[in-house]
Amino acid sequence: MSQFNRRWTITVGDQTYPIFDAEIPDIWQEIAEEKGFEITGRVRDRFHLVLRHNDCGAEMVSKVFTLRTTIPVCPTCLDERRRVLCAAAGVTYLGRGHHPNYFRILLPCGHETSRQQELLERVRLGSNEIRCEECLGHRLRAEARSRDWELIGADPQGELNYRLYRHDCGHFQRVAVVNMLTGRFTCGGCSEGWTRDPSFIYAMRFVLTSGREAIKVGFSRDPQSRLRHQLITDRDQYAMLIRTIPISTGRLAIILEKKLHLRLRRRHPEAVLDRSEFGGEVRVVSELYCASIETEIMRLLDDVEIWAKAIDRRRARMARRDQRR
Ligand SMILES: [Zn+2]
Ligand SMILES: [Zn+2]
Ligand SMILES: [Zn+2]
Incomplete structure (x- = not known):
């Protein structure tokens, strides 16, 4: 295009600029040629030029000042260099990232992410690798x-x-x-060693952010610590241990807890809280119940206490009988 063009705007890259209708001084053209460019027009105001890069033939907008003081960086060639760098690092270049020096890239697994140019250079050299999160x-x-x-x-x-x-x-x-x-580890909650150790069945009362009072029933070797460190996600949430029943072994506690949940679910299905109501607040696997059935829960826990004692007595009797034989 030339300064005699009748159009009002010109598109360079993906942007449209108003044409600045003025002559291109010969001295500017000479400077551009020295630096590998040709001035093809003037845009916006008297400070801006359209340059065509001789190497790639693509156009760019540059300030006159930039042309005079440095070698303008051709964005098309820069993009191409990034594309080549990414390809050498085994990924696909998608464009510039949100942060400076970050590229958006497509990993071989098909996931999109962004990485720093510097990292990609190290990956190209083989001194680093890109891990897909x-x-x-x-x-x-x-x-x-x-x-x-x-x-x-x-x-x-x-x-x-x-x-x-x-x-x-x-x-x-x-x-x-x-x-x-x-698999070289054991669960601190239910591993073999633990299932032989004494345990507790407990009940805890929570107030959820919805304002609803909820009860959790579970088993733990240390209900206080379970309440403090594992269940509560928001430290300020009101929570309180309302009952603990000592059980002779962890294995028995697991069995009794299962039985208890089964009974509660069967007798009070309406009191089982929907997971969506507490998912973000209380980290539990089993159910939470509405506190409206607290009396029922306490009654069942009385039963648990009786079962646990009866089972222990029976076990002790059997152990004595085995010894006598
Ligand atoms: Zn170029
Ligand atoms: Zn991936
Ligand atoms: Zn476990």
């Missing part, structure tokens, strides 16, 4: 699932090789990622 999360969840654990999130203690998991028994535990893969 999405694929990693997917893999860790699957590995945990296959061992009856659920991936909850990052390690609360900030250890990069650890994650927080929840066992199907309801116990939360930090586990090294590699141990979850190999």
Whole structure:
């Protein structure tokens, strides 16, 4: 295009500029040529030019000042260099990221992410690699699932090789990622050793942010610590241990707790709270019940206490009989 063009605007790249109808001084054209460009027009105001890059033939808008003082950077060639860098690093360049020096890229697995140019350069040299967070999360969840654990999130203690998991028994535990893969760890909530240790059946009362009072019934070796460290996600939430029943072994506690939930669900299905009501507030696997059936729950816990004692007495009797033989 030339300064005699009758159009009012010109499009360069993906932007449209008003044409600034004025002559192009020869001295500017000479400077442009020296730097590998040709001035093809003037836009916006007397300070801006359209340059065509001789190497690639693409046009760009530049300030006259920039042309005079430095070698303008051709965005088309810059993009091409980024594309080549990304390809050499094994990914696809999608464009510039939201932060300076970040590129949006497509990983070979098909996930989109963004990385710093500097990292991509190290990947190209083979001194670094790009890990897909999405694929990693997917893999860790699957590995945990296959061992009856659920991936909850990052390690609360900030250890990069650890994650927080929840066992199907309801116990939360930090586990090294590699141990979850190999299975070389035991659940602190229900492992063999623990199931022989004394335990408790407990009931706790919570006030949810909806204002509803809820009751949780469960078993734990240490109900106080379970309440403090594992159940409550918001530290200010009102929660209180309202009953603990000592049980001779963890294994018996598991059985009694299951039986209790079964009865409560069967007798008071209307009091079982919907998970959506407390999911973000109380970290539990089993049910929460509306506090309106607290009396019923306490009555069932009386039964639990009686069952537990009866079972212990029977076991003691059997043990004595075995000794006499
Ligand atoms: Zn270029
Ligand atoms: Zn991926
Ligand atoms: Zn467990």
